[in-house]
Amino acid sequence: MVLKNKDQLVATQANATEALLAIEASGDLSDQSNSSSDDIIYTPPEITTNDMTSLPDSEGTLPSLQANKSQEAADTSFAIISASHSPIPTLQDPSSANISKREYIYFLPYPLPPNTDIPYSIHLPHKNPLNLPSHQFEPTTTLVLTSPNHTFVDIRIYKSFKNPDSTDSSPLPSAQSPNRGNPQHLDWAFSGTSSSVPITLPPSSPHHGKSKKQLEEETWENVTHSTWTHWIDSRHPVGSKDIPVDEGDMYPIAPGLTLEVGHGFHPALNAVKTHEEMWRDDDVRSTNKEGSKICVVMRCQADAAGVRGVVVRLGQYCQGIMMAGEKTTVERWEWKDEHAGKGEVEKWKREIRVGDGFVPCGVAFRPEVLGVGAVVKFHDFEWTVEECWEWK
DSSP: OOEEESSSOOHHHHHHHHHHHHHHHTSTTTTSSSOOTTSEEEEOOSSOOOTBBOOOOTTSOOOBGGGOHHHHHTTOOEEEEEEOOSSSOOOOOGGGOEEEEEEEEEEEOSSOOTTOOSSOGGGTTTOOTTOOOSSOBOOEEEEEEEOTTSEEEEEEEEOOOOOTTOOOOSOOOGGGOTTSBOGGGEEEEEEEEEEEEEOOOOOSSOOTTOOHHHHHHHSOSSOEEEEEEEEEETTSOTTOSOOOOEEEEEEEEETTEEEEEEEEEETTTTEEEEEEEEEEEEOOOOOSTTOOEEEEEEEEEEGGGTEEEEEEEETTEEEEEEEETTEEEEEEEEEOTTSSOSSTGGGEEEEEEESSSOOOGGGGGOGGGOOTTOEEEETTEEEEEEEEEEEO
16 A cells, blocks of 8 residues: 655655555555545644654643653663553553453353352353353454553454364365455454443352351452443444443452453354453554554544544554444454564565455554654555554
C-alpha cells in the first residue's frame, strides 16, 4: 500500500511516508484490501511532543517522567511517544499492558446447582460431582491485547481441524485457511475498555461442620471482578444498545495463569451457560535492536456510516477489528525473529485475516513515525492514533 501526504510535505510526513512504503515493500500488506495507491492518506500529529513527555494536561503543562520517583526507584525506564485515551491524559505504567491467550473454555449449568464448588474445571477429571465432560477443550485460537490505558482487542478464531484418521500432512487448502478472509472462521471479535476491582468471595461449599481453618483454606485470595465494555462487537451491529454486560470473577491459579468464571449466552450452544476460561499471560517482547517494547492504539469512528474499528499493537503482536454495519474484518499479526526478512518490519507476518475491509495494522509496525493525533485515512474513514508507548 502507498501512503501520501495530505498537506505540504514536512520532515515528519516524509519520514512517515518512507517508512510506510517500506512496509508495502515487504509484500505482506498487498492483499489487505482492494485499494489503489492513492486511497490511503497519512497525516502526522499537528504538535510533536518530546519523547519523554505525555500530551499536555488541561492546563497545558507537560508532565515529566523524571518527576515520577516511584518509577526511578523501581529501576524501570520508559518513554511515552504520546499516550492519551481519556479527556485528560494520564501517565500510566506501561508495564500494565497485557497479552493473554486462552487455554480452554469449560461450560457448566446456569444457574449453578447449589453448593457447586467454584472453580470447578481445575479439579477435573478426578473431581466431577456434576458428571460433566471430564476434560477441558479449546476450539479456538484466542488472543487478547490490552494497552496501558485498558483498551483491548479480543479475537477468537476457530481452529482448522483435520480428519484425525487422515495421513495427509499437507497444509489446509487456502479456502480453509483462517488467513484468507473466510468469515466462517470467526467465532467472536470485540474491542473496548476493561476494568477490575478486588473482591472477597465466601467459600462456595456449605459451612456446616467445618473448622475455621478449613473455611480459610477454601477462601480464595486476590480474586478480582473484571468488566469488559464492548465498544465494537462482531455479534452486534455498530452502535447497538443490546450488547450484554461482559464480566467475570478472576481467580489467580498460578503466576501468569488466571481462571475467569462468568456466564453468558453462547450461540454455539444456543443457551446461557456458566463458563470457566483459563487465561495464560504472555510476555511482551521487544521487536527492535534497542530492546524497547512498543504499544500502539488506533481507532476509527464514523457512527453515521455505521463504521468503527480498533487496532492494538503490543510488543510482538498486533490485532485489529473493523466493522461496517454487521460486516466484520479482523486481522492478527505476529513478529518473530525467525521470520524471513532482514529488517524489523519484514519479520511481521499476518496469521489471521477474516473479512474484506481495511485494517491498518501495518502502520503500527513503525511507531517511530507515529504520535497521538496522527491519522491514517482510507477513503472516507480516518484511523487516529490514541496511544503510543515505548518502554524497557
